[in-house]
Amino acid sequence: MRLRKITEPVFERLIKICGYSSGFIVLLIVIFLFKEGISFFNLSPVDEGSMLWVHNSNSVQELDAAQIKDIFDQKINNWQTVGGKDLPIRLFTLDEVGKAFTAEQLGPKFEYLPKCIDSYMDSLPGAIGFFPEKQTAGLLKSAKAVEVDKVSFSSFISDTEWFPTSRPAARMGIMPLLLGTLLVSFFAILIxxxxxxxxxxxxAEIADERVRKILKPVIELLAGIPSVVYGFFGLVVIVPFVQNAFNLPVGETALAGSIVLAIMALPTIITVSEDALRTTPRAMKEASLALGASKWQTIRKVIVPYAASGITAAAILGIGRAIGETMAALMVTGNSAIMPHSLLQPVRTIPATIAAELGEAPFGGLHFKALFALGCILFIITLIINLLVERVSAKRR
Amino acid sequence: MKNLKFLFLAIPLFLASCGGDGSQNAGAEGTEATTSISVKGSDTVLPLSQKEAEEFMKTNPGAAITVVGGGSGTGITALLDGSTDICMSSRDLKIDERLKFTDKGMELKEVTIGFDALSVIVHPDNKVSQLTREQLEKIFTGEIKNWKEVGGDDAQIVAYSRESSSGTYEFFKEHVMDKKNYASAVLNMPATGAIVQSISQTKGAIGYIGLAYMTPSVKALSVSYDAGKTFVPPSIQGAKDKSYPVARPLYYFYDGKNEGKVKAFVDYVLSDIGQQHVSESGYVPVK
Incomplete structure (x- = not known):
């Protein structure tokens, strides 16, 4: 008896600590996520430690990331297009300086590099150069720095191009990713x-006990299969199937993703809605049957309406599962960051983007932070979904 | 409360060690061994370096070599801040990186340990068997969208690429696409195996893979870098004598002052047996 007096409070405290610390860990992760994600905004899209330069005589003062990308992709070839004079744009990179001058001219420690850039730049009135800040800031007389618009929340949300590794300026618009994620998840749940x-x-209602005892664990087993297996299954089976069925040039489409994610969301939906269906009081069912309703009528008019909120919760949880799914989406959706116009097109989802790109994004850099900002968006979506589940299931009581 | 404080410390530390450099612990592990070398960088070179390190440690029980991936850029940064002894790289150093090494007063040594050649592949039923660099550039930037524009059937071109995290992605962009960005419509696959799988089942597909991954389920194209005068099919021999243009050297970089420590391993990689591992790993040996 005495022992119990000591052990019980100890256990109680231990359990309390476990509860608090798990809550604390979640909080910590959320803080970390948002800290990294929010610090993304108001950064310059230009490579850290680098600057863009144009010739002194150039009237262009400011460029945005989209213009810079088009200039370096040689889609914009004349300064007129971006508000300057009628002069062809000449790309000028550090590699070119390295080739144009000998190692001797550059100096053993590259101390003459700014001078070399300067003299070269002077002869190219249409040039746009991209150099490390340290070697050029305040050292160039023939050129002036171009101001680049900072990354803003509105451009992050509304831009339609995702080129996080584009140099010199990254393009980070999440619209195609966001729409891709929602499209794939929505149709997954529709299936x-x-x-x-x-x-x-x-x-819940029709299967006899023996069948149910076999079927239920088998369905629950679906949830335990690693998602990469689903992904590979999708790539080898679903993708060619979709391609042949619709006679498409390419099988990695939003539809293939939806089908695979639908299979993955099934166990959640089945388990949760079966539990909800089973909560229908026996008296209610029997009353319905006693009134002469057939089994099907009872299911349709009594059981399903009674469990409606539980079924809705199951659907929303299923959507949550589909939205957050990473590996399977990465393998079957094709990952093209284009604005989705139809189901039969490749799309890129947010989790797939994070998984594919985080590995190589320099720690703490612009791309790294952009991926965390993407994580924040995903977190907010799942939070909304969870709040919806709370509301819907609260109605039941 | 104590364990909460611990968590506060542990989580950022954990994250820092994930994102930062795992090679720091290399020194600690090797305290008993006579030499401990850490090798870090390109994921392309990673499997090769692991194999070399394993074999090297078999014959030199005193050596402890830790091999870590993370990408060429990560390796170069690690070499700069002194947290690795050798940096593996699948690309040449950029001039601004060279600048940083000079700033630090390092004597940079570079050794070419092998070559990696890329094959441009299509579906085996595709009529097209050769393309110029310019055509490839236009296909991957989205300017050419139909096979009939390059002499094939009237079918849409479906271009496959690796993810942007891959060194191969950057290599292809720099050497084939004249540094232009890929079109948004290009499909990004997470692994080379997935590219092969997709191309073998998609009629209008085109993609690129390391020479080592060639299988009969896809067809390799000949490539021309002189505007269509000569087309060269991908081959180990072609990569070695540089007649095949879509090939890149694989490097080890290290600080000259550190040479005494790393020389034995680098020499082993360049030896006949080391170079045999290079070809076994699917790359082209230097000799």
Missing amino acids: ALPLGLAASIYL
Whole structure:
């Protein structure tokens, strides 16, 4: 008895600590996510430690990231297009300086580099140069620095191009990624919900105990398969199937992604909605049957309406599962960051983008922070979904 | 409360060690061994370096070599701040990186340990068997969209690329696409295996893979870098004598002052047996 007096408070405290610390960890991760994500804004899209230069006589003062990308992709070839004089644009890079001058001219420690750039730049009135800040800031007489618009929240949300590794200026518009994610998840749930609902009704009401005992664990097993297996299955089976069925030039499409994600969301939907269906009081069912309703009528008019909020919760949880899915989406959707116009096109989702790019993004750099900002967006979407689930299931009580 | 404080410390530390450099612990591990070398950088060179390190340690029990990936850029940064002894790289140093080494007063040594050649591949049923660099550039920047524009059937071109994190992505962009950006419509695949799989099942597909990954389920194209005068099919021999243009050297960079420590390993990689591992890993040996 005495022992219990000591052990019980100890256990109680231990459990309390566990509860607090898990909450604390979640909080810490969220803070970390948002700290990194928010610091992304108001950075310059130009490579850190680098500057863009144009010839002194050039009237262009300011460029945005989209213009810089088009200039360096040689899609914009004349200064007139960006508000300057009628003069062809000449790209001028450090590599070119390295080739134009001998090592001796550059100096053993590159001490004459600014001079070399300067003299070269002077002869090219249409030039736009891209050099490390340290070697050029305040040292060039023939050129002036171009101001580049900072990354803003509105451009991050509304821009339609995602080129995070484009040099000299990165383009980070998440619109195609956001729409891609929502499109794939929405259609995934459109496929999964009828299937999942039918399966859960069968399991809850129609299947006899023996079948149910086998089927239920098998369906729950679906949730335990690693997502990369689903991804590979999708790539080898679903992708060619979609390609042949619709006679498409390419099979990695939003539809293929939706089908794979639908399969992955099925266990969640089935388990949650079956539980909801099972909460229908026995008295209610029996009353319905006693009134002469058939089994199907009882299911349709009594059981499903009673469990409606639980089924909605299942659907929303399923969407949550689909939105956050990384590996399978990465493997079957084709990952082209284009604005989705149809289901039969490749798309790129937010989680796939983070997974594919975080590995190589320099720690703490612009790209790294942009991916965290993407994570924040995803977090907000899932938070909204979870709040919806809370509201919907609160209604039941 | 104590464990909460611990968490506060542990999580940022954990994250820092993930994103930063895992090679710091290399020194600690090798305290008993006579030499400990850390090698860091390109993921392309990573499997090769791991193999070389394993074999080297078999014959030199006193050596402890840690090999870490992370990309050429990561390796170069690590070499700069002294947290690795050798940097593996699948690209040449840029002039601004050379500037940083000079700033630090390092004597940079570079050794070419092998070559990696890229094959441009299409579906085996594709009629097209050769393309010029300019045509490839236009295909991947989205200017050419139909196979009939390059002498094939009237079918849409579906271009596959690696993800932007891959060194191959950068290499192709710099050497084939004249540093222009890929079109948004290009499909990005997470692995070379996925590219091969997709191209073998997509009629209008085109993509690029390391020479080592060639399989009969896809067809390799001959490439011309002189506007169509000569077309060269990808081959190990072609990469070695530089007649095949889409090939790149693989490097080890190290600080000259550190040479005594790393020389044995670098020499081993360049030796006959080391170069044999290079060809076994699917790359082209230097000799």
